[in-house]
Amino acid sequence: MFCVAAAVVLLIAGCSSSTEEEEPDKTVALSIICESLMRELDYPEMADVSNRYEVYYSLSDSTVKECRLYVCSSGAYPDELAVFLLNDPTDHEKLKTVINARREYLLETWKSYKPDEIPKIENSKLLEYSGYYFYVISENEEKASEVLGRYFG
Amino acid sequence: MGKQLSAKGRQKRKQRITIWVLLIIIVAAVVVSATAILLKFGSDSGESGSVAQSPSSVPSSSLSSSAPQPAEFAAVPESDAVDIGYFDDAVFVGDSLTVGLGNYGILPAENIYADIGLNLDTILTKQCIQTTGGTVTVLDALKLKKPSKVYIMLGSNGIAWITPENLAEKYNAFLDKVNQELPDATIYVESILPVTAAKQAGDARYSNEAIVEYNELLFNLAKEKGVYYLDCHTAFKMADGTLNTEYAEQDGMHLKRTGYEVLLEFFKTHTVK
Known part of the structure; x- marks a missing residue:
């Protein structure tokens, strides 16, 4: 397990100097981390909507270098996991603004729809590791740091 | 002589x-x-x-060209299954139940015009559909795309607080707008799905008896508006009228993948030419 984690960290840490041929490996590595997070935080069945992240977050490829986005497949819960790597690391304030807008939108939507799900959104966390921003909406969001800490050290 | x-x-x-x-x-x-x-x-x-009395209550302008005839109106009957390509020019409008069709990959996400929590109070005003021209209302998105078929599943989110009369009035207004913008489209109104016995027991606002009454309203509305009525409800209920738990999410209202597979099969086998 430690070896796998170490290999993943190496893949991600080396992303800035990676060649284009290595891109698929990085994506797989990030997927592994996301799957681990969703499993350990006990997410419901999630849909991978990474190729439509612009629909959920007002961002585009000009700002985002890489994104993984998962939402609850059935729409029954607000659980969400979003990961962003920016083209320009100095855009992090822009990213935070967009994530905050997403949070407000979800609060507004779920307030009248299923108010008992609101605490998940209110307690959502934005965590940064090696330039990767993880936005976690889950009832077990406090475990996210522990899981990510294992991968990023 | x-x-x-x-x-x-x-x-x-x-x-x-x-x-x-x-x-x-x-x-x-x-x-x-x-x-x-x-x-x-x-x-x-x-x-x-x-x-003549029956059609006279239906404004002819509100009838789409492929509209069913009121005198012989019934829920769309079972037919031979169509190919999945039948839905290429269809758009599915609705709330989170319809969102799931795209999230599970049952139908292409670009054909899903739905949003979490969307209801009859917000269907005409909430800007929630992403288009090349920005985020717009469902109706504006329909105007841009001009699909040949429109499937509508609304009402589940409203049964907790919208009265039947209010539901009919708001649904009526939305159907009028869709008919007006897409006079040649085939419009299907989907019935509201049942909830599980546990959901019903835990939340008095969601009763399967009430859902049946709402569905009767939707049936009559579809008849009056000259659009098609899809009785999806029947495909999901068990003998006691509750949602089959085999298809239900833990919340007793939404569907798991198996439920969406049943829904797609229902759509494929209940079409009009």
């Missing part, structure tokens, strides 16, 4: 009587036939009069 004349006179009188009798029979036959025809005509015009 006098006897001869008398015999001839009797013969002539006999002939006259015969002619009169024949004339009377002919006239009687004509009168009977005419009466029968008049009676038949009267009865036919009476029937058409009663039929």
